[in-house]
Amino acid sequence: MVDNERAYWKSLAQRDDGTIPLPVVGSEPHDVSSPGARGVTRRDFLAAAGFTFGSVALTGCNRAPIEKAIPYLVQPEAIIPGRATFYASTCGACSAGCGLLVKNRDGRAIKLEGNPDHPHSLGGLCAIGQASVLGPYDSKRLQAPLLKNVSAKWDAVDGEIVARLEAIRRDGGTVRVLSGPVTSPTTRRMIDSFLGTFADARHVTYEALSTSAIYRAHERTHGARLLPRYAFDKADVIVAFDADFLGTWISPVVFAAGWSAGRDADAMRFSHHVQFEGRMSITGAKADQRIRIAPGELGLVMSHLASMLAHRAGRSFDSGSLATCPIDVHVLEGLADRLWHARGKSLVVCGSQDTDEQVLCNFINHLLGSYGATIDIQHAARRSDDDDAVQGLLQEMDSGTVDALFVHGVNPVYDLPNGADFAQALAKVETVVSFADHADETSRLARYNCPDHHYLESWGDADAGDGTISFRQPTMRPMFDTRSALESLSIWSGKKLSARAIVQETWKGRVSWDAAIHDGLATVRSEPISVSAFRSESVKAVRAAQPIPDGKLALALYPKASMLDGRSASNPWLQEMPDPISKVVWDNYACLSEPAATQLGMATGDIVRIDAGASKSIELPVLVQPGQHDQVIAIALGYGRAESARFADVGPEWLERKPVLGDNGLVGTSAAPLLTYRDDTLRLSGAIVSVTRTGRTHDLACTQDYHNIEVPEHLTVPGMNRRRPLIREVSIASYKKDGTLGHDAHGGHHDLGELWADDHKYEGHHWGMAIDLTACTGCSACVVACQVENNVPVVGRDEVRRKRIMHWMRIDRYYCDNNGDVDVAHQPMMCHHCDHAPCETVCPVLATVHSDEGLNQQTYNRCVGTRYCANNCPYKVRRFNWFEYAREDTLANMMLNPDVTVRSRGVMEKCSFCVQRIEQARVQAKQEGRPIADGDVVPACQQSCPARAIVFGDTNDPESAVSKMIARGRHYRLLEETNVRPSVGYLGLVRNREDDKDQTHHG
Amino acid sequence: MASAHAAISGPLILGDKSPGQVTDDICSVLERGPAPSWWVAITVSSSMLLLGLITVGYQVLTGIGTWGLNNTVGWAFDITNFVFWIGIGHAGTLISAVLFLFRQKWRTSVNRAAEAMTIIAVMCAGIFPLIHMGRPWLAHWMAPYPNTRGPLWINFRSPLVWDFFAISTYFTISAMFWYLGMIPDLATLRDRLTGGWRKKAASFLSLGWNGSFRTWFHYETVYLLLAGLATPLVLSVHTIVSWDFATSVIPGWHTTILPPYFVAGAIFSGMSMVLTLMLIARKTMGLEDYLTKQHVGAMCKLLIATGGMVAMAYLTEFVAAMYSNNEYEQFAFINRAKGPLCWSYWIMVSCNVLTPQILWFKWARSNMAVVFVVSILINIGMWFERFVIIVTSLHRDYLPSSWTGYVPTSIEIATLVGSFGLFLTLFLLFCRFIPVIAIAEVKGVLSHGRKSHE
Secondary structure: HHHHHHOOOOHHHHHOOOOOOOOOOOOOOOHHHHHHHHOOOHHHHHHHHHHHHHHHHHHOOOOOOOOOOOOOOOOOOOEEEEEEEEEEEEEEOOOOOEEEEEEEEOOOOEEHHHHHHHHHHHHHHHHHHHHHHHHHOOOOOOOOOOOEEEEHHHHHHHHHOOOOOOOOHHHHEEEEEEEEEOOOOOHHHHHHHHOOOOOEEEEEEOOOOOOOOHHHHHHHOOOOOOOEEEOHHHOOEEEEEOOOOOOOOOOOOHHHHHHHEEOOOOOOEEEEEEEEOOOOOHHHHHHHEEEEOOOHHHHHHHHHHHHHHHHHHHOOOOOOOOOOOOOHHHHHHHHHHHHHHHHOOOEEEEOOOOOOHHHHHHHHHHHOOOEOOOEEEEEEEEEOOOOOHHHHHHHHHHHOOOEEEEEEOOOHHHHOOOOHHHHHHOOOOOOOEOOOOOHHHOOHHHHHEEOOOHHOOOOOEEEEOOOOEEEEEEOOOOOOOOOOOOHHHHHHHHOOOHHHHHHHHHHOOOOOHHHHHHOOOOEEEOOOOOOOOOHHHHHHOOOOOOOOOEEEEEEEEEOOOOEEOOOOOOOHHOOOOOOOOOOOOOOEEEEEHHHHHHHHOOOOOEHHHHHHHOOEEEEEEEEEOOOOOOOEEEEEEEOOOOOHHHHOOOOOOOOOOOOOOOOOOOOOOOHHOOOEEEEEEEOOOEEEEEEEEEEEOOEEEEEEOOOOOOOHHHHHOOOOEEEOOOOOOOHHHHHHHHOOOOOOOOOOOOOOOOOOOOOOOOOOOOEEEEEOOOOOOOOOHHHHHHHOOOOOOOOOOEEEEHHOOOOEEEEEEEEEEEOOEEEEEEEEEEEOOOHHHHHHHHOOOOOEEEEEOEEEEEEEEEEEOOOOOOHHHOOOOOOOOOOOOOOHHHHHHHHHOOOOOOOOOOOEEEEOHHHHHHHHHHHHHHHHOOOOOOOOOHHHHHHHHHOOOOOEEEOOOOOOOHHHHOOOOOOOOOOOHHHHOOOOEEEEEOOOOOOOOOOOOOO | OHHHHHHHHHHOOOOOOOHHHHHHHHHHHHOOOOHHHHHHHHHHHHHHHHHHHHHHHHHHHHHHHHHHOOOOOOHHHHHHHHHHHHHHHHHHHHHHHHHHHHHHHHHHOOHHHHHHHHHHHHHHHHHHHHOOOOHHHHHHHHOOOOOOOOOOOEEEEEHHHHHHHHHHHHHHHHHHHHHHHHHHHHHHHHHHHHHHHHHHHHHHHOOOOOOOOHHHHHHHHHHHHHHHHHHHHHHHHHHHHHHHHOOOOOOOOOOHHHHHHHHHHHHHHHHHHHHHHHHHHHHHHOOOOOHHHHHHHHHHHHHHHHHHHHHHHHHHHHHHHHHOOOOHHHHHOOOOOOOOOHHHHHHHHHHOOOOOOOOOOHHHOOOHHHHHHHHHHHHHHHHHHHHHHHHHHOOOOOOHHHHHOOOOOOHHHHHHHHHHHHHHHHHHHHHHHHOOOHHHHHHHOOOOOOOHHH
C-alpha cells in the first residue's frame, strides 16, 4: 500500500529541497516523519528506545541454556512420545517368576506392574519385584566384561575362555556350573548342552534360602524330587510351621493372593490360620492363632500332631517314646480336631530345612488328604537344587580337581556359612567365570567376569511346572556392554546364537511365539509328574526337642521381606523399606523377646556379640521384639553385603549428619557365618548361641517410635480405655452374627453437623479408596510401588532416624496385648484426601487445594514450606523436603516417572491418589468417547497389592467396587469424629476366632 | 493525680529533681562516651548476633533439615521463638497505650524503653516466620499483591495470613507510637547537641518541634488517639497468634481458651522482660531515681495478676480436657504433665506459676536481686510455655504410629542465641543513641515545685 504512494524525485535538487509530497500514513499529521528533513521526534525516540530497551531486557531474561529437542527422524511404530507402552515380561528378582507388565517410556523401563493375566501372581507384585526396576540404571553394575578385574573387550574375554575350554575338552578336564535354582527351561537346556561338550561336567545348584528339604522329603514320600504347588485359597484350615508364606517363603505373592481369597468375611468363607513359629513373621502376624515354639521344638510338635491325626485316621504312627509336648496338648488336640474336620480342605506347610520334619509335614498332609486337594505334586516344579552338592563342589575345588567353574546367580562366598573356605577353594580353580552383574564377594575372585544383562534387558522364560510358561522379553536396550548369559554359553559352546533365537528354539512348535511374547505367558501341555503312593515307611517321628542350655538361645535366621538373601542389597529402595514387623530400615539386628532381653540386661540398640562356637561370632544391635519366643534370637540374612558400601553418600550432607553405614563400612552385618549344615541341608535355624554385651550401642533407624495401639497407662485417665479406636477388629463369630464391627463408642456414622453450608457438591467423580485390613499383610509392596511411581526419594538412614522418611505411603504396625500373647495389626496409611481437609484451610499461599473430584492437591511450585499443613494433618501423612534429597546414583534419574514432578527442597508433598493415572484414564476415556469406567484408574499401591487389599474408585458411582466396599458392614473411617471427612476408609480387621470377646470394645 | 499518688506511695521520681536536672541526668547518658561495660555488652551481644547470622545463612543454604524437626513435629524452636518474642513485644504497647489511657503516671519512666523493647522484640519475632519457611526466598507470596501468577491470591482463611497482617499492623503502630512519643525528646537532644551527625539526625527527626502550645496541643491529641488505636492491638495480636493453634484440629491446640490465655501470657512475659531490662538499666546507667522501687513494685503486682491468669489458664485447659471426655484431648494434657517431654511442662509450671508467688511479699518486691531472678525465671518459663504448647501437642497426636520425639540441633540453639544477640544489640544501641526515659513525660510527674504549690 505504502509502496504505491512512494514518491520519486526528479533531480537531486528536488530531493534536497524537501518538496516531494510525502506519503500519508495514518490520519494524524504527527505520524508523518522524515528522518532526513525533520529529525527524530520525541515520540519516535521514545518508541525506539522503548523497543530497544525492551528487547535488551527480554533477551536478558532468557538465561536458560539453549537445548535442542530432537524429534524422532523416523518415528518407531507404536511409540508416541509422552505415552507409555507396556510390555509383558517375567520378574527375575527371585525364583518365583511373577508375571510383569513393564511400563516403558521413551525406550526406558520405568515401572513394573503385576500382570493381571498371569494365572499365579494375578497381577500382584512384591516389594522386591517393584524395586527391581532400578537394577538396569545402577551405575555400580559391571558395565563391561572384566578380565582379572580389569575392563576388557568381549572378544578378548571370549578368546581366552574358549581357548581354556578347548584345552579342558582336549584333556578331559572337569567343568562345573554353579547356579541358583533354574526355573528357565532355556537356561537349563543351554547349560546342559554347554556341559554336554565336556567329559566331566556337572551342574550344581543351591539356594541360600534353601527349600531342598521339601524336595528331599517328597523324594522319600512320593518318589519324586519336586516343589509342590500349594492352594491356600482352597484350604479351610491352614497350619504353617515356621513357614513365612505371606512374606518370604517360596512364592509369597502367589500365596498371599490365595490366602486372601480364602478369607472373605463378607462371603462368609474364612479360613482358619494357625502359625507355629519362634520369631515374629508377617505370616504369624496375620494368623488367627499363633503358637510360639523354638525352632528345635518344631519336629516334636509335628510328631505330636501327626500322632493325634494318625490316631483319628486309624493309621499307625510310632509315638511311643515321644517327649512331652512343649505346648499345651489341649491346644494341639483342638487343632488336630479342626484339621481332621476340615480334611480335604486343610493345608499344612512347613518351612523347616530338616528333611525329617518335612516328611512329617507330608505325612500330616497325607493323613488329611491334602494331596490332590490343596497340594498339587503332579503339576509341580521339578527341582534339582541340593545343598550338599555345593559342599561336594567345594571339596572338589579344594582338592584341585575342578578346572573351570561358572558361577551364575549365586554368591557362595557371601551366603555360604563357609564362604571363606569357598573363597580359598576358588583360588585353586584355574578358570573361574562369573555372570554376576555386580562386583560381589564371589565375582571379585573370578578371573573372568561376563556380566549378564539385567532381566529387563534379556530374553528368557520360566516354567511354573503346571504347564504355565512365563516369557521374558527385553523391554529396553541394554544400558551397558553386558551380554545375555544364554549368548555367552552359546558362544563358548561354539555356535553363536542370539538370546532370542535360543529362547525361540526351546519353544519351537510348542507355543505361538508372538502371542506368548505379547501375553508374557503361554500354556503348554505338561505331562503330570508320576509320583508313587505315599510311602509311610519313610516317616520317622522326631522324638525330642533340641535342648537349649541355660543362658543360651536358639538361633533363627530369617530372610527379610525386603532383603531376602541379600541379592538386592545394592537397591536403596529396599534398604529403606521399613521391615513390615520391626519397621527398622538400613540395618539388621538381633531380635530378642522382652523377657529374654530383660533377663540378659539388654535393651534395643545395645550391640551384642552372638557366639555360635567354633570362632563363629558376629556383632549386632539388639531389637526387643514382642511376640518372639523367649529362647529364640532371630537375625535377618542378606545384610553386610560388599555392595552396600556404596551407600556411604546416601542422604543429605550437613553438620550433624550421622553415617549411613555401620562400623564395618557396610549396611548391617552378614549373618551367613551362623548358618549351619546338618544332614546335608543348609539350615537357617538350629544353632545354639550365647549372647554377650559389648557395651557399645547403635541407634537403629526405625520409622515408628511407639508401637502399641494402646496408649501408655500412666498417660490415661484411670478407667478410660487405653486402646485407640484406629484398628477396629472383630471375631468372625461376631461378624457373622450382626455383620458389623460391634458396638463401639466411635462406631456407626456420626452426624456431626456442619458449620458451613454444604456447597461443595461433587457432581462428577469423587475418588475414594477402601483398604481391607483383613487382607493386608503389611508386605509393603505398595510402599515401594508408590515410591517408584511417584519419584519419592531415598533419604538415608540418618534421616529416617530423625523420622523424616519420605514414603507417601506407609504401613502403620501396631502391637496389642492379647491375653499375654501379642496381636499385630497393619494399617496402610496415606493421604486421606479429606473433603474437609484441615491442611487446606491453613496453607497461607493456597498451595494445597481441593479438586472438584475430591482430591486434595498439592501444588509444589506454590508451596513456601510453612509446614502448617503437616502439623494440622491428623493422619500425619504429609512429607516435607527437609533437604535437597538428591539421588545417590544420578543414572537412576533416567527412570524417573516423567508424569510426576520431582520435588525440590523446602516443599511439602504427599500421596496424590496417583493423579497422573487418573488423568491418563480421563484422556483415554475421552478419546474413546466414553466416561471413565470403574477400574480404569488403578493407583500404584492397588496395582501391586498381592492380597488385593486396596480398592480405588469413584464413590459417586454406586456400582463401583469401592462403593460396594464402603457399603459393607465392616467399613469405617479413621478419626471420623474429627469430621475431616476422609476419602479413604478401612474394612475392619476380622480374625477367625471363636471367642467373641469384643475386641473393639471401647470407652 | 500524681500528687495524690505521691501522697500515698511516695514520689514517682526521687531526688526532688528540677526539670533541668532531669534533662541533664537522662541526656548525660548519651552525651558522655560509652562506658566500658557497654563495650563489653555490645561485644558479647554482637557476637551472638553474628553466630545467629551465620547459622541462619547455613540453614537457608542447606535446608530446614538442619533443625531437629521431623514429619510429626513440623514446628518447634522456630515458632516457639516467634511466639516468645511476640509476647515480649506486648509490654510496650500495654505500658504506653493502655496504662496511658488509665492515667497510670508511673508508666512515664518505663514507657520509652518498653516501647523500644517492643519494636526490637517484634523484629526478632518477625525473623522466625521468615526463616522457618522451606523456601524463605518466596516469603513475599504471603502478601496479597497483584502478581503475574493468575493473579494467584493468598488464602485468607489461613491463620498464618492473619498473623502476617496482625504483626505488620502491630509493628507499624508500635513504631509510630514510639517515634511520636520521642519527638519532644529528640528536640531536646537537638537543642543540647553542638554538632555532628547526631544533631543533624535529631534536627531532622524532631520535625521542627518548637515547644509551642500549639505543638504540644497537637502532640497530646495525636498521642491520645494513637494510644486509643493501639489499645485493641494489645488484645488482637496475641489473640491472632493464638489462632495459629486454636483453629487447628490438633489436641492441645484446638482450644477456645487460647486467645485470653495467650494475651495474659504475653503481658506476663513482656512485663518480666521489661523488668529484666529495667533492673539492668537502672543499675548500669545510674537511673535509680527515675526507675524507683515503686516502679518495680507496680510491675511486680502486674506480674502477680497476669501470672495468676496464666496459672488459671493452665488449670482451665486441664479441667476442660478432662471434662470433654475426649480421649485425645485428655491424653494431650496428661502427656504434657507426664509424657516424655514433661520436664518442659514442669519448668513452665514452676517458673510461671510458682515463682511469681514470692512477689506477694513486699520484701521480695523491694529486693531488686529477688525481682531480677524472678523476672529471668519468668522469661524462661514463658519460653517453655510456648515450647510446651507447640511441641508436646504435636509430638503425640492422634495416631500412635506417628508419635515422635524432638531434640533441637546446634543450629536451632544457635539461632535462638542469635535472636537474643539481635535483641540485645539493638537495645544497647537504643540506650546509646536515644533517651531511655521519656524526658518530657517524666517532667510531668515530677514532685519538684509541686509541694510549695499545694
